[in-house]
Amino acid sequence: MAGRDLRTLFSTNDRSLEAGEAFTNRQVQWEVVAAALTEHLQRTADAAFDVEDLEAPRNNVLVFHGVGGIGKTTLSRKLEAALAGAERRPTQWGEPTWAGERILPVRIDLSRSAGTDFEQVVLTVRAALSTLGRPLPAFDVALRRYWEHQHPGESLEEYLRRGGLAGRFGKTMPQQLQSAMADVAQALALPGTVGTAVGQLTGSLVRALRERRQTVRALAGCARLADLLEAEPDLEALSFYPHLLGWELAQLPTGRRVTPVILLDTFEDVGDRTHRDLERLIQRVVWLMPNAFFIVTGRSRLQWADSHLQGQLDYTGPAAWPGLAAPATSIPAARRTQPAGGGGGRQVLIGDFSPEDCDDYLARRLSVEGRPLISEEIRHVITARSHGLPLYLDLSVLRYLEIRRTRRPTPADFDHDFGALIARTLSDLTPDERHVLRSISLLDAFDLPLATATAGLPHQAAAQRLVERPFVRENPFGLWPYYLHGLIRSTIRSADDASDDRWSAHDWKHAAERALAALGAQWTTAEPTGRDRLLLVGCLRQGLPLARDFHLDLGWLADAAWAYVSDSVWEPVAPPTRHTGTTGLQSAAEALVELLAALARRQHEHRSVTASRLAKVTDSRLLPASLQEMGVYYLAKAQRDLGDSEASRRGMQAVADGGGRLAPAARRGLAHLARLAGDFPHAYATARTLGWAGRQHRVEGDILWPHGDINRAAAAYSAARDQAEQHGIAGERATSQAQRALVLAFADPFTAADEIHLAEQLLTGLDLRATGFTVRTAAFVRDAGTLHSLAAARALRIDIRESGVAASEAVLELALAFHHAVLGESDKVRAVIGRLQEQTRTGDYAYYIDIAHFMAGFPLAEASTARWLDSAEDVRARWRQLVHTRQAALGHPTADT
Template identity: 55%
Template sequence: MAGKDLRALFASNDRDLHVADAFTNREAQWAAVTCALTEQLRTVTARGFDVQDVEAPRDNVVCFHGTGGIGKSTLARRIEASLADRDQPAQWPPLRIAARVLPIRIDLARAAGADLERVVLSLRLAVTVLQRPMPAFDLAFARYWEQAHPGEDLQDYLHRTSSAFARFADAASLPEQLKDTLSDVAQAVAVPGAVVGAAARLASAAARAVRERRSTVRALAGCARLADLLEADPDTELLSYLPHLLAYDLAQVHGKDPVLPVVLLDTFEDTGDRIHRDLERYLQRVVWLMPNVLFVVSGRNRLQWGDQDVVGQLDWTGPAAWPGLAGAGRRQLLVGDFTTADSEDYLARRLTLAGQPLIEANIRAQLAARSAGLPLYLDLAVMRFLEVRRTRTPSSEDFDMDFAALIARTMADLTPEERDALRAAALFEEFSVPLVTAAAGLPQEAAAARLVQRPFVDQDPAGQWRYHLHRAVRTALLGTADTSDDAWSERDWHNAAARAFTALGAEWKQGVPGDRRLLVACLRQGLALARDHRLDLDWLEHGAFAYTADSVWEPLTPPAALTTGPGTDQGPVALLTELLSALARRQHEPRPRTADRLQAVVDAHRLPPALQDMALYYLAKVQRDLGRTRESAAGMRHVLAGAGRYAAPARRGLAHLSRIGGDFPTALHTAADLGWAGRQHRVEGDIHWPNGHFERAARAYRSARTDAEQHRIQGEAATSQAMRALVLAFADPDRADGEIELAEQLLRPLVLRASGLNADLAALARDAGTGPGPDGDVPGRIAAVRAQIQAAGLTQLTAQADLVLVLHHAVRGESTEAAELAQRIHQQAPANGDHAYLAHIASFLAEQPLPDDAHPVTWLDSETAVRERWLRLLQTRRSR
């Protein structure tokens, strides 16, 4: 459905241009209203319902809350129109209810000049359409009016303020209804000639008559609190209780269908703030005292009436009083963002020319993406489109911007402290109250605590920090010139970023030791802050060491920069970001790509020494994976010579290189004093199993896993267990099942590509020699794993996969296939002799002599002893 957008209409001289105030979606909100109406009807028609019961819990409120510009007022107007059977959106199903629905929308905006008196008067004016007397209310209200507006006739007042009450078609009849009521009461209590001007005297007489239970005032006698209200001081406090009388009078209206008034209180945020609640207290009183009326409240903030912490500020509070409003109760509904499709549809229907959308499809898509579903952004974009169109054809570049008006609207009702908290929150992708308080430099958390209750702050209970700003609001805050009187200068932003960065570091250091989730979350945001605001590395260096120590490799790419600030050069922060990102991504991208990235970091020579060693060490590891053993050895020796943090890992790397080169005694000697820091047990396992010492290797891997578990290093524990599973799968398939299952369990939450492939090879080695199973034939499965190995660039695992296939053929007695494959492994061995020992083992299993040109291997003992151990394994597998 569409109305007229007058602001856009006057933005162009093109009379062929059709400007519509488009309305999109909101089916869920309409469904909530219709459901509440059905429940309300069931409540008020139930046996035992008492409109005068002021103790029973209330469930007669629906609250729509959402950020400024999200479309709450438009929604309220559409609900009012739909309940009045006019201009109902086509996507909303019709209301089907056996009652007369009476919608009353009251705008509480400051600009509308709403106060308690206008609200109460609006309620009475709305029910004049029923043309039924409201004697209890009218008598008390006439007395109040006489006191509050001495000498002013109600009819003159309504005429003078007609614009405020023009929407009530029968407003002009209210003064006559009041006069008729007073005349009837005057006759009943025998006060001759009583008119509006003598309302006080008439009310006093009526109160006496009610207390004396005279039969002439039977129509009033049923209202238990009427006499007290007629005798109370006729002030604003009394006025706030008079809706109780109107609710009583409405309950006496009998007809074919019950009457269900629906009062829509729009722009509720303008009733006050969390400290000054006078008007809100009066309005809550109105809602409580009219349980036979459904109230639909729309505003920026959810209603706090169901919270315990507002006791004393309002009359009725807590979940016992308002079960539907407690917390994020079923009657608290967030008016959310448009979907991308709805945003584009909205833009297509806002401006049309000759029945076709005026805004081109590519621009609509761009605006929908930038708006993050915020209707206010879309409205501002429409006005921008018309502004540009006056001089030329708009292009997508015209909308590569944000709107200061969006920020002004967001900050409209925030205190100065809350505005500072909002700006500080924009520095974070996700945040907590303490983080924002620290970043804003506030002495107390109160402002941040209030801020997170605002609708432009979204919540994700599964996040490390549960709060994050609406994306369009955050982008605008960081990318738009703030026009507020207390706008932050560039130095203010830098200082706040430094405080935010320090707060993240403190949160990590004070957190639970070994909390990877916290570490990664702090690193991601810390790297982004340091990058965008030119901060020093500080705690990021120690965070990087902690990140790599666990060998888990969660994705660590920090959030993209939301500003065009200066932090785009290849300084230490940018290089550290690239380093950590490359290390994490190496589990997902080919090793040559990782090597190139790490080489670029090393060649920049702008990292502190310890981090430079980190980059060089991991580059050497990747080079080893790629078969570039000479470059790898040079890198490892350079790191070892520096005697820094990565010296022990570098010594381990050299031990691995000796093993890869077939020099097992040197490898074992190098591993002898590695200790836990150098992962000594795992290195020993890597050395022993090719030599046929399977049990010795399995014990070493178990010790390596135990050490890792004691040090809470998940990645190392999983890697060691994967290798233990592989060794036992070769030597003793009956024991392998549990070991493979444990390896898969340890690997499941991690991203360790090489270790995962080793676990896959373990399952294949266990099944070697068997026929096709439920998972397929062994050669086909090996081919699939080999393809993954090649895609990952893990060349050292290729020969290992081929070795499993040789074992399969050998166990099955397929000597020709085994011999041919063993010969191919020799032929495909690197020219430098890396991993030549695997080709030797393939010949052992194929029961073939070594080729004359085979690369030499120095075993821990004689070649004959190693061959015999592998042949015993083969015979055991065949007999099994």
């Protein structure tokens, strides 16, 4: 099915270049047509089918709709060729199921450039039927009467020749009309030349029909012929004449029956949602020819099944068009094994090409000696940029030839947007719809209120019409249900726009301000109970790039940022970093984007990377004071994780002294730093003053469990978890539960198993890397004393080192000390102690060395720097007892080493 691509052929002087009209497989669409046409043929062959029944529902239309450039016209042409004969059908499409049936495809281009009017539509159908080789007298008499009134003195034969119909279907139609008139005149025994007596003939025929004369019994079966011949022969009457065509087709002998398949292409040019005059006339043709099958291709779905169009069109509602009332079926171009269509919905959204089909298309469009001219690397870039839109592939091929005139094209040449896509998309939109389209291109997703507010319009009508367009996709499960086709959106945002109503940079900024304000309104006006995490994250993901890219004030984004960090969930919200050619941050919005990106990414990056990014933010001084405090606090946390306690202490103290929102958290940080240094009395005294805001119970648990006081520590973590649940803080709840699981794992593996399972459930959907390490460490401690647990510990150590979280690695080493102490492996405990000494050279967590000695029953090698809440001997006794308990449970010896 490859023809000659003349446009490409005339774009180069290279005669070795083969420019094929590549048609990428649309097998699924063919299967839809085949299934629907088979059903139509079965229905019309039924003895109960009545072509003159004007009240029966119609299911004789199939609609393919999609964005401009998706390949609808190409599909229409290929369907026409495939229906015309097997020799013109792509082999991959397979054999149809209507063998023996005569199918007559008739394709009509309704585009404005073709200049097709309704009169031409009717004449095209009749001209196509002239291939039957016989007159259709009921229709032909009515058409001849119409022609004499509307085109006096104009030759129908010349009109058909000038319009190209004679060339397409032959020159027999005028002769068939003349023959029909002669036959009727003879039946009525009229004298004179028929060609000069059309009025006399039709008048006599009407009287004969009314009187039920035997001489016109062949036409008397058409119940409405007389009424049509009596009506004023104008365009309105012409639109009802297809009823006569349908009746004539039904009278054909069985052996000469034919089913017209009328392909109406570029249906969007028939009219708009306000002016439906031509659409009304064409709809009558479809309704009045129920034995013909119609395939409509256009940009939008047909609305004929919508009851609110009653009065604008003659036949409306789901009862009239059951197939059109069903939701549109989306069928991508990718190959499937099962066809859609048949008795279900008859509105099909043509999907984008799959990446494989895009590559196949590009490889076959241009070739030299049978080899693809466009390299695989360039085809890959074009495919990725195209979002599967065939028009983009077409334009890229022409760009390739243009560049090739002067140099060898490179992949970078095709990181490109085409303004022509904008023209194709905007061509049939109203000014308000174009305005809304440009506005919503700023948004990842939207609903009607958000689109209307972003456009700054007082009513939703334009947005409502726009979402019915095929380049607007729908995800009914999304926070905002609508989103733009990816290529259309990127092109409108970035390509040079030569349209008359193109936007200036000032216009784009105003639209961005409206979009940001509209998102903020959805966030700030929601009831507190309605401010769920999904809405918060969605607003941030859309609002942050708007504020950054257009240098807007932060406004509501500051409060939203605080809400985001308060839950400690850390799903990504910041857009990708832009490469602007500058080295520093340029605005408060850019600094906020970097701040939130660093906080979310810290769950996936080494803490040194996080610290570097946060230092860049705090050093810029671009953020307002409250958000600057956020940067300082989380930088101090990263420094603590890296073991830089002195820098962390300075940052925490600064935030605590500032008295802002994070002051309680900073005081908690100072308590942690005291604990890390082994100053437990000071840490515990500080913890008792923290309250919920400073997460008092969790900090108390962090202090108690190193003392081996498992029950009190577990109770503190339980209280922390319950408090977090009451306040709806998912991250804190999961963290507290993970710590509870860890400490209980030392004392009671069976209880710990349930606690670990709960912690894993609470972590679902959260992005808390360090907490995940805690849960995995708890699982190792639960299995301590068994050989199979060591493999998990080795994998966990690798992951922790990649993260740079020093505290997690120290806890893992302590868990290993417990494991080896239970097994009585003194040398391995000493090896753990050696690693702990290396890790705690700064003094932080040095008391873990003491605890490892306590577990194994070793005397301390040197004086401890830890200040315990009670005596060191009490702490030793508790840890040693935990080891003995585990040894007894596993049947290991319990004697001190």
